[in-house]
Amino acid sequence: MAGPTSRLLTLLSLLQTSRTWSGSELAERLDVTHRTVRRDIDRLREMGYPIDADLGAHGGYRLVAGTSMPPLLLEDDEAIAVALGLRTVAVQGLPELEDAGIRALTKLSQSLPSRLRHRVRTLGTAAMTRRPGPEMSVDPDVLTVLAAATANRERVRMAYEDRSGAVSDRHVEPQRLIVVRQRWYLVAFDLDRDDWRHFRADRISAPRGTGARARALMPDEDVLAHLEHAERAMAPTYRADVTLRLPFDEARARLRDHLGDGEIAPEGDGTRWRSSADTVEWLARRLLALDCRFVVHGPQELREHLAWIHERTGLR
Template identity: 75%
Template sequence: MTGPTARLLALLSLLQTARSWSGSELAERLEVTHRTVRRDVDRLRELGYPVEATLGAHGGYRLVGGTSMPPLLLEDDEAVAVALGLRTVAVHGLPGLDDAGVRALTKLSQSLPPRLRHRVRTLGAGAMTWERSGPDAVDPDVLTVLAAAAANRERVRLEYETRDGRSGPRHVEPQQLVSVRRHWYLVAFDLDRGDWRTFRADRVRSPRATGARSRHELPADDVPAHLEAAEAAMAPTYRADVTLRLPPDVARERLRDHLGDGALVPEGGGTRWRSAADTVEWLALRLLSIGCPFVVHGPPELRAHLDTIHERTRP
């Protein structure tokens, strides 16, 4: 044993196995005296590890559950297994655990030696989850870099692909990584544009922390409001083309202030409504609230959204 610290870590590693250790076994394993074992056990207790000691022929020392979570020591294969599990939680999401999964993955990734990080990436690349595969899947390595930069208040250079498919460099100061309906968003100050921006994490490529400190900070209370405004601005909009089984005057009355720059045109015994631009969610809500039969001519996204609503509401 090289020294007290290494010995203490070795003792903790032994106690984390699911068994009791006699004082003689520990002394033999650590190559120390019984007195040193007792002193090291007391030191672990001072550090918050709940080490229980029992007397008798089958007694010994073991680590039990306490009131708080102390640091753990993991073997190489255990660390790889935990990292792979956290990558799954971070990317594919579990309700209420997305953010915790990324924070835990970031902490673990920063402490893994390069050889284990390589193993985690290799094994992660060889696995897949059927129900979550798709173009919006995010690279867990991207998440860990962005989360670490936000926590460390460090600037990042990255490549970002916009909604229209164009890609270019960005120089940002990450503020917070947020999970919203199974999508990850980065709230950051864009140094090139001189303003706060929200980035889809699945469109971020090759993020690299620069080591330079961030100088801008968005108050925590302002983050939700910023996300709401950014999400509304990023949501795609469409113009509905719908035939309403209503006379034009009744259709106009029921749409009222929601007509905007849309148009109502008489068509046979009904009305053709060409709406103002808005999201498919809002357009579907307006159609369902009008209270009449209708036929959707377009766009396909609106028809698909209404089909989804119908499937969810069928008995």
């Protein structure tokens, strides 16, 4: 006869199947008495599992939906399916679910046996061939390691490739893992540089927890401000060259507050706009806000960003 804990887990696994189990069936499966089955059912209810009991010759026990989410037991193939789904949500899913997807994937990955983690990585590599845009090409395994270290307040060693392509070893204390403008960033205290830094997750490789406890803390309200300030300072800027399908006077009125050192000039029935220097994100927003048809002559980065917006949102 199995011990009480093992028996409870077996009972829970049976109840999670989509059927009603009679007391006799459960007693036979568990090799216990009907009284023990009833006592174990009561223990599961005390732990938060909503279990209904129907009386009568055709009655039995079944697990039903409750008001909260109790722990679940998953078979190997079920755990792999859930992990693959969470990887997809985390890296190329809905923006409002990306952070939740990473947290759930981190919890699941920490409990998976090594053989299942290997299968998830192998299948994930084969299945996730399409990305929503270059900004999101980040390894889910990197995200789960960083998220776990952040939650556990653990120092991390990792390799990081900077904008010039140079790779260096970093020893950091993770503070927050966050999405800004469709990119994952790690905000962390760099121990070797004795300062706060932010790292693009798609440029991080081979992160590993050291077991040492992180001590540096940045108030939550300062994390996003730090990241946005650093991004503005380092983001590449471009000058858009666009033909707007707007009469010159109307285009000048719409661009008046955003022209800066840019230039506009009549071009046939439309207007040629050569913008001031700014990020592709701002230039794309400015173009879309004009609410007119347009042709982008350059730069290529702006065309690619607009194509990504078109693919992500379905805008015409």
